Ligand SMILES: Nc1nc2c(ncn2[C@@H]2O[C@H](COP(=O)(O)OP(=O)(O)OP(=O)(O)O)[C@@H](O)[C@H]2O)c(=O)[nH]1
């Protein structure tokens with residue numbers, strides 16, 4: 476038996492020392508607190524080991540050291556394998572759990588879709604097949620539920636067993652009946668037509684389309700004036716188009732100047748006035764535009780309105796432009812709109828006449844005068860027989 480005394484700062488320090496010195500088989504015989512020569516508190520541990528045990532330990536250590544590295548790592552491999560297996564089985568559980576959650580999410584999504592469908596067409600089930608189809612078309616056209624139900628109730632009151640085709644014609648006719656339309660330009664003598672609206676609504680492009688049609692198709696003597704001094708190059712595009720189509724063009728910098736030019740050019744049948752796009756929320760800019768429009772003695776002030784604008788914004792724009800004495804509205808970019816039922820419902824509300832629709836960037840082709848019948852077909856299209864704008868309005872001018 477080998478016995479050894481250790482004096483260390485802590486019991487743990489002592490244990491570590493014994494382990495490295497005597498090995499795992501050492502036994503602790505006693506412990507006590509003592510003071511070193513500086514009076515500091517220390518731990519005294521007396522440990523012992525059987526000399527045979529110690530020899531065995533040393534032999535084992537030598538063998539381990541001699542074992543090839545691969546061999547030594549095999550234990551580690553086994554541990555790693557076990558750890559990997561555990562991880563794999565955990566992953567499997569997580570994957571199964573993920574698949575379950577994914578399946579559930581898909582289920583919820585599909586239920587939500589069904590629910591949305593039911594809510595969107597919530598009155599469809601209470602109608603007969605034909606009216607239910609018409610009801611869905613009206614809702615899909617952006618016509619609100621209240622108007623849709625009123626339209627269905629109006630047609631069913633006339634004939635509750637109406638065919639689908641007759642019902643479609645009937646709802647179209649009722650829907651457009653209170654829309655005001657004013658597409659005539661060619662019949663009037665001497666006109667100054669000003670185009671106003673928010674930025675980018677399509678004023679300049681619509682103006683040039685109508686100016687070219689007035690000149691080439693209606694044989695009018697036409698002139699174009701640009702008041703767009705806000706934007707750098709604001710008048711350039713118009714000037715280029717005017718020059719290509721040999722329409723006299725002037726650019727003015729003040730209301731005084733436009734007044735002078737209009738009075739000096741009375742020989743023209745139609746003077747088209749382009750204005751700068753201004754936000755409907757900016758009163759100062761709107762007043763500036765109005766100063767030009769009034770100075771030009773405009774007898775037609777057209778609000779050029781993008782048909783893809785959302786309901787709330789479109790209402791705000793129309794409400795703020797009505798005090799500017801707008802005489803009619805041109806709906807632009809209907810080729811980009813999902814449906815036009817909603818904008819037509821809004822325009823009906825304000826009782827402002829609609830004069831033209833534009834449906835593309837091709838000059839002067841993509842613009843059309845309106846009839847109630849065509850507006851009805853566009854606003855409430857038959858999903859089984861969709862007609863493109865260009866087909867519907869072909870050769871209308
Ligand atoms: N798809 C489509 N694009 C159009 C239509 N009308 C105009 N645009 C495009 O819309 C953009 C704006 O048109 P503009 O005529 O410059 O609009 P604006 O109102 O004069 O713009 P501002 O003068 O900046 O206020 C241009 O890229 C036009 O080509 C249309 O009916 N359909």
Ligand SMILES: [Mg+2]
Nearest residue numbers: 678679703752
């Ligand atoms: Mg412009």
